[in-house]
Amino acid sequence: MRADSPGHAAKFGSYSLMHMDSNKILDLQLVQSNEVGGSYHMEKEGLRRSLDHLQSNGLAVDYIVTDRHPQIQKFLRDLQITHFYDVWHFEKGLSKKLQKLAKNKDCQILNKWLHAIKNHVYYSATSSTSGREKVANWTSMINHMQDVHTHDNPIYPKCAHADRVSKDKNKWFQPGSVALYKVENTLTNKRVLKDMEKLSHHYQTSTLESFHSLVLRFAPKNVVFPYVGMLCR
Incomplete structure (x- = not known):
């Protein structure tokens, strides 16, 4: 979706x-x-x-990847159409919450983990195919941050990385x-786990975002066009 002006007042x-x-x-x-x-x-x-147009031309939809717009x-x-979420949009929202949390005096250790958590979002989504696998992979992060690399969940019983000794003992979270x-409350609340199940493990929306960037060259958001002018552009 591309709106012609910032905010919620687009024409x-x-x-x-x-x-x-x-x-x-x-x-x-x-x-x-x-x-x-x-x-x-x-x-x-x-x-x-758009879906009506596809249906009228006999094109069936297997699944759709979008952001997490509630509507x-x-x-x-x-419509009973399989819906997956774009990983980047999910990660962006979660990272903002974690960055805010890391500013608290008692959570400054989180700053050492922001990049790793971001990477783990992508790994959990793309290395798994089922929703249960994605969640099991994702929740293993809580143990991993405590230097515990075996897990109770049989779907993901052990971290995939090689065994190694950390040089920085102060980076681990204390039980x-x-x-x-x-x-843990931020990473494993019901909304996050529910969304994690539906992250796309195949395609993302980055290619479409590139197309929207191209459209901006012809229909910039700071210029007002009539309907027909906007449609042509």
Whole structure:
């Protein structure tokens, strides 16, 4: 989804569907906010029109990868279409929460782990195929940060990295510490685990984001265009 102005007051929204095997744009819909009662509803309407267009041409949808927009989640769930989340969007939101937490005096040790946790998001998503595998892989991070590399979960019983002796003994979280309690609550709350199950293990939306960057050259967000002008651009 690409809106023509920052924030939630956009006049136009364009919705693009890309076929990830071929990197081809299958459909592009331009929605005007006053058609759907406000800019918040443009994304769902754009997707609905695109899916209707595919269906009218006899194209079946196996699955869709998007960000975690609540309206889109419910819309695709009602249509019984398999929905995966883009890893980058998930990681970006989680990293912001962790960076804020790391500023607390009792959680400064977390600064040493921010990059590793970010990498583990991608590893958990792309090295697993089922939702249970992704969650088992992800939750092993809590043990790993305490220098414990075997786990009770039979789906992921042991860390995949080679056994090695750490040179920095101060980087490990101490069992029962305030820092570990807060970090564990952040990494394993119900919302995070639910989203982790649905992270895409095959394709991401980065290629589509590149296409949107190209569109900006022809339809910059700081210039106002009429509907037909925007559609042509």
